[in-house]
Amino acid sequence: MTRLSVFLTTFIALGAVIMVAPFVWLVIATTHTTGEIFSTPPHLLPGTAFWDNLSGLFTENRFGDAIRNSVVVSATSTVLGVFICSAAGYAFAKFDFPGRTLIFGVILASMTLPSQVTLVPLFQIMVSAGWLNSYPALILPNLAVPFGIFLMRQAMQGVPDELLQAARIDGAGEARVFFQVVLPVMRPALSALAIFLFLGQWNDFVYPLTVLRTADAYTVPVALASLQGVSSTDYGQLLTGTFLSVVPVLILFLFLQRQFVAGLLAGSVKQ
Amino acid sequence: MSYSLRTRATPYLFLAPVLILFLAFKAYPVGYAFYLSLTTRQGGADTFTGLDNFSRVLSDPLFWTAFRNTAEILAVQVPVMLVLAILLAVAFDSKVLKARAFFRVSYFVPIVMGLIAYGIVFSALLNYQNGFLNWVLTSIGLPRISWLGDPFWARMSIVMALTWHYLGYNAVIYLAQLQSIPQELYEAASVDGANRWHQFRHVTLPGLRPAIVLTVVLSTIGTLQLFEEPYVLTNGGPDNATLTIGMYLYENAFKYFDFGYASAIGYVLTGIVVLLALAQMLILRRRAS
Amino acid sequence: MHPNRIRYVAAALAGATVITLSACGGGSGGGEGQDLSAQQTITVWTWDQPGKGLEAAVPAFEKQYPNIDVKIENVGNPAIYDKTTTGMAAGGVGLADVINLGIDYMGNYTETFPDGLADLNALGADTIAKDFPPGIWASGSGADGKVYGVPYEVNSAAVYYRKDLFAEVGVDVATLATWDDLLEAGKKLKAKNGTFLFAMDKAASESSSADFFQTLSRLQGTFFFNKDGKITLNDAGSVAALDFLKRANDAGLVADVPGGWDNFMSQIKGQANVAIVPGASWVAGVFAENAPDLAGKWAIRGPLAMKPGGQTAALSGATYLAVAGASEHKKAAFEFVKFALAGTDGAKLVYQGSGLFPGYMPMWETEEFKAPSTYFEGLNVNEFFVGELKKETSPSYYTKDYARALKAYTDAQSQVLLKGADPKTALDEAAKVLAGQTKRDIA
Known part of the structure; x- marks a missing residue:
């Protein structure tokens, strides 16, 4: 290792300790009972309550259902959302058409209106549509995410116009250009988008809380919130549930971050 | 369909799903919120009161306190975090760094931790009497800091928590954008004898421009709506030192059930963002000419 | 412009998916809904500890009313308030039949959303009022004499x-x-x-x-x-x-x-x-x-x-069970509330399940309720608090x-x-x- 390498790695490692420390605390907390978690001095070593916390979560609180619901909902809206957002981003970045600036501006401006004031009317829509307690209620409003459209628009600006023209001259239709030329070179940005869409849906709390009505339909954050009481909260179970909710996202991230390998685009432009 | 019509229709076809979903799930809520912003609930019914809510916002001292706090956090936190995130992304992209995959995941962990755990962990860290940070301070001979009880430090705590929470998130956006910078540009620069700083300045930064625009806009909007951190850490206190616009809006809607006023605050917020965006465009245009 | 008009306009704009928004207007309220003898399911929103108490009373209630199915949903606290507020602000739609609420939210809900909660006097609450501490009962009632909540847990300062x-x-x-x-x-x-x-x-x-x-x-x-x-x-x-x-x-x-x-x-x-x-x-x-x-x-x-x-x-806080104004099972919902909170049989089950101090005064006099605490050196804790609650x-x-x-x-x-x-x-x-x-x- 060069001196620079040692220095940089050490520096990044120190930062990583700060980033991960709360997570380590969380992992240790999953092995303790509520009483032990908040004792002073804090427990720095694992305890023995992990299996009790875990079985409490799954038998008393239907946490298995919550994980299933969250996985189905998040995976579905991620897959659909990636296509929908990148198609829109592509249109905004690579086409000149009447209303482009206006439509993009309206979508972006809608993002600035806090969700707390649009929650009630959105709930009314779901009541009218008869979708309370259903997957569509959770998925459909979370597909056209302004953030995702914006992300893809910015990323698509990096795609060279020559690449598209070359494909069109070769006789490729617009759909083929998008699916077979644009999307493959966008893999890093699509991975980032997928991570963020999944995360956004996975962590969404207030809106699912309002439209879900029975414990078997709860998503993970709603199930975790139901563990909170006034004079009694099982923090052992609560933190174990939080830990379990972190793991799938980290696995997904670990899997997708491989796409961030330098020079992906360089190769394809050369061809 | 003629060829030219098809070409003209192409972008709209790509946009179609977004437009349909937008009209179905955004248009009514956005319009309804606007209608509410012109009403006040009196005797159990929404009564039309014109622009009353808006003039109330403008003369509400708590709104301006919240505005000032939000602006201060915005001015300090966003630039610091984004600069750190760019440097981090460059490091993550560099072969000089060892164990890259491991570090990428480490910095991403905070964004995944749920709100409840986040609140518990930070109150344990920042507790005055037996919190971890004060334990560190006292053990190296420094006085304790009232992290959440002192107005200045309460704001700093929010800034630290925000940076911890979103640094990795922004680094991932930059990292994705870095992949679209052609390797040839770096090679050409090094042939020209550019050192690392020059490469960063003249190749990396221009290449990151779209992502920088994105993150600046997103972080600005996100911070203007800032809600979670004050909600779990300070409840807006002490004495409104960390009351943000997002927090104040939530209180008006879900604690005071004053949805009309909350909607007006939301639209004032939108107005501020639109003004900022226009100002930014003007400045960029002037600089360009 | 009337909100319903706005909804029509917005729905017309929205075009597709969203139809019949006007139907959700003021909720489907009015009337007492289904008769007690009808086959029906009622849902209760509550949180952890009071939920355990209500859960404990369900089997006995369902035995008495085999046609009524009671579902206790543990929503969590404070989550229950955001959830309830959204339903109330949406016009009283999408709420549970029975909702567990704290004393600090009662006034705001009943004054801001007058149709959100049902008047329990119309269902017979006036006959049980005498069994609850008057001050606590009053805080669950509106200035207009309507009763919106039956006290569940009551607390005195100590x-x-x-x-x-x-x-x-x-x-x-x-x-x-x-x-x-x-x-x-x-x-x-x-x-x-x-x-x-x-x-x-x-x-x-x-x-x-x-x-x-x-x-x-x-x-x-x-x-x-x-x-x-x-x-x-x-x-x-x-x-x-x-x-x-x-x-x-x-x-x-x-x-x-x-x-x-x-x-x-x-x-x-x-x-x-x-x-x-x-x-x-x-x-x-x-x-x-x-x-x-x-x-x-x-x-x-x-x-x-x-x-x-x-x-x-x-006094130091209390919680109530309220019935949603738009519920189609108001009679059954109130019957369950009465069974769990205003009768010794149900109240005993609820107390055993939750350990929460009941507002139902006849319960205070029962033997099961009075048990000395070993922690506080043999002090009869419940009796002590009954004494506090009876003071002026x-x-x-x-x-x-x-x-x-x-x-x-x-x-x-x-x-x-x-x-x-x-x-x-x-x-x-x-x-x-x-x-x-x-x-x-x-x-």
Whole structure:
């Protein structure tokens, strides 16, 4: 290792300790009972309550259902959302058409209106549509995410116009250009988008809380919130549930971050 | 369909799903919120009161306190975090760094931790009497800091928590954008004898421009709506030192059930963002000419 | 423009998916819905602990009414309020048949959303009113005489104190008369071994930071509002209450402990180094599990008086079961509420399941309810609190602006405890802000 390498790695490692420390605390907390978690001095070593916390979560609180619901909902809206957002981003970045600036501006401006004031009317829509307690209620409003459209628009600006023209001259239709030329070179940005869409849906709390009505339909954050009481909260179970909710996202991230390998685009432009 | 019509229709076809979903799930809520912003609930019914809510916002001292706090956090936190995130992304992209995959995941962990755990962990860290940070301070001979009880430090705590929470998130956006910078540009620069700083300045930064625009806009909007951190850490206190616009809006809607006023605050917020965006465009245009 | 019109216009704009928005107008309310004998399912929204109590009453209820299926949904607290508020603001739609609510939210829900909750008198609540403490019953009723909630859990104020620590300075807290006496004892204790008298969440990081002040105010017969709805946040009693907190704080007797369960437990466990915990009756139930080694060292007494000969009891919060105004099963819903909360058979099951102190007074007299506590050296804790609840207390007027008042107050409290502001000045300012926001007069 060069001196620079040692220095940089050490520096990044120190930062990583700060980033991960709360997570380590969380992992240790999953092995303790509520009483032990908040004792002073804090427990720095694992305890023995992990299996009790875990079985409490799954038998008393239907946490298995919550994980299933969250996985189905998040995976579905991620897959659909990636296509929908990148198609829109592509249109905004690579086409000149009447209303482009206006439509993009309206979508972006809608993002600035806090969700707390649009929650009630959105709930009314779901009541009218008869979708309370259903997957569509959770998925459909979370597909056209302004953030995702914006992300893809910015990323698509990096795609060279020559690449598209070359494909069109070769006789490729617009759909083929998008699916077979644009999307493959966008893999890093699509991975980032997928991570963020999944995360956004996975962590969404207030809106699912309002439209879900029975414990078997709860998503993970709603199930975790139901563990909170006034004079009694099982923090052992609560933190174990939080830990379990972190793991799938980290696995997904670990899997997708491989796409961030330098020079992906360089190769394809050369061809 | 003629060829030219098809070409003209192409972008709209790509946009179609977004437009349909937008009209179905955004248009009514956005319009309804606007209608509410012109009403006040009196005797159990929404009564039309014109622009009353808006003039109330403008003369509400708590709104301006919240505005000032939000602006201060915005001015300090966003630039610091984004600069750190760019440097981090460059490091993550560099072969000089060892164990890259491991570090990428480490910095991403905070964004995944749920709100409840986040609140518990930070109150344990920042507790005055037996919190971890004060334990560190006292053990190296420094006085304790009232992290959440002192107005200045309460704001700093929010800034630290925000940076911890979103640094990795922004680094991932930059990292994705870095992949679209052609390797040839770096090679050409090094042939020209550019050192690392020059490469960063003249190749990396221009290449990151779209992502920088994105993150600046997103972080600005996100911070203007800032809600979670004050909600779990300070409840807006002490004495409104960390009351943000997002927090104040939530209180008006879900604690005071004053949805009309909350909607007006939301639209004032939108107005501020639109003004900022226009100002930014003007400045960029002037600089360009 | 009428909201329904707006909805039509918006729906027309939205075009696709969204149809028949107007149908959700004021909810499908009106009428009492299905008859008791019809086959039906009712849903109850509640949270962890009260949920366990209601769950325990379900089998017996369903045996009595085989045609009614009761589903208890544990929503969590505070999540239940955001969920309920959304349904109320959407026009009373999408709510459960029965909703568990805290006393602090009752006034705001019933005044802001008058059709959101059903008038229980129309369902027969007037016949059970006599079995509940009048002050608590009144807080669940509207000014118009309608009844919106049946009391579930009731709490009275209490003082938990460390007998062993006070003994070191020769003080028996049980014999003290006023808070000022306790303050003097606290000074001795602080000088002797550095123990704080009590803890406060000085930066008001949680809404519970005002609990102690509210007890001190109630002991003087005042609260944030009076019965005419005028602001009393800065009256003589309120100023005296905050002044007491300031004097204790200035004497260095107040530890700064933020809100939250873990921080509260640190006081119970003796880690926060405090000699008293001013609390409510429910707190008695958490000692045995959380501070087993301090058994016999903690003791309970009722609140002290603010002035010699003053009031020595105060209520401290309550929860209610309410029935949604748009419920199609109002009769069945109320029947379940009555069974669980207003009859000895159901109330016993609920008490066994939850351990929460019932508002149903006949329950107080039953044998099962009276059991001596080994933790508090054989004291009959429930009997003690029954005694407290029977003492003379003054009603607290929450109104729909309670949440605003609470915020105005906690800001003032932080100014006093952290910046040394003058209590009178800070409360006058808070009252002025509140008056401006709510268009109410200052009494």
